[in-house]
Amino acid sequence: xxxxxxxxxxxxxxxxxxxxxxxxxFKIPENKIKVIYLAANENYKPLxxxxxxxxxxxxxxxxxxxxxxxxxxxxxxxxxxxxxxxKLKKLDIDHKLIIxxxxxxxxxxxxxxIDKLNLQKDVIFTGYVPDEDLPAxxxxxxxxxxxxxxxxxxxxxxxxxxxxTPVITSNTSSLPEVVGDAGIMVNPYDVDELANKMYEVLxxxxxREELSKKGLERAKLFSWxxxxxxxxxxxxxxxxxx
Numbered sequence: 001x002x003x004x005x006x007x008x009x010x011x012x013x014x015x016x017x018x019x020x021x022x023x024x025x026f027k028i029p030e031n032k033i034k035v036i037y038l039a040a041n042e043n044y045k046p047l048x049x050x051x052x053x054x055x056x057x058x059x060x061x062x063x064x065x066x067x068x069x070x071x072x073x074x075x076x077x078x079x080x081x082x083x084x085x086x087k088l089k090k091l092d093i094d095h096k097l098i099i100x101x102x103x104x105x106x107x108x109x110x111x112x113x114i115d116k117l118n119l120q121k122d123v124i125f126t127g128y129v130p131d132e133d134l135p136a137x138x139x140x141x142x143x144x145x146x147x148x149x150x151x152x153x154x155x156x157x158x159x160x161x162x163x164x165t166p167v168i169t170s171n172t173s174s175l176p177e178v179v180g181d182a183g184i185m186v187n188p189y190d191v192d193e194l195a196n197k198m199y200e201v202l203x204x205x206x207x208r209e210e211l212s213k214k215g216l217e218r219a220k221l222f223s224w225x226x227x228x229x230x231x232x233x234x235x236x237x238x239x240x241x242x
Contacts, residue, residue: 009241010032010237012034012035013034013035015037015151016035017177037177037178037226038158038227039158039226045135046139046163056140059133059137061140064142066202067165070146071102073105075150076149078099082117085097086119088195088198091195098124098137098141100125100127100137101128102127142202143165143167143198144157144167144168145194148173154169158178161182162219166211167183167215170187182214
């Protein structure tokens, strides 16, 4: 990787946070790195009630829920999310916590925490969810929470915003670039703060509506067309260097 970075003419990255990492870790000149943001696919959008009912029936979700979408790797911070959810339950919130994503590695402590806190009936693992089901799942959730410790970009919060689902995410790495002021940001290491913000959103209809509207507007800043056009400009620039 270091050799490739140094010999390339241009480097495309998906966030300013990644650009900063390359500059600091590999001493890459700033003008060699171009940031081009990703986007959420067009099928991530507000859906009608019938589609939401269908997805809830398919996954047997006959209750209100908080949603997390992603894997169970350590950087995703799922264990702290579960601990925050446990504190939330003590505040008389009856939402379930739905966790999607496959088990890859270092996930045993997550299930040990669930057993220790006796949350087996409240934290629901769906496993892998196909792309065609995710938009409706986002729509069905009252809140999307993504307390990741580190992301290169962070597509799930953008997908949630584009569906009009209120978002709570981390104030670390690239996530503030994606969410901006359209979501609530927390210190991902602070379980109490995460629990309190979840409670605040779930008990305040006005706040949920405000976050939903802000998220939909924020999501308009990202598009695959814009992403493709910006890539083409970089390719043309490198071609003209020869």
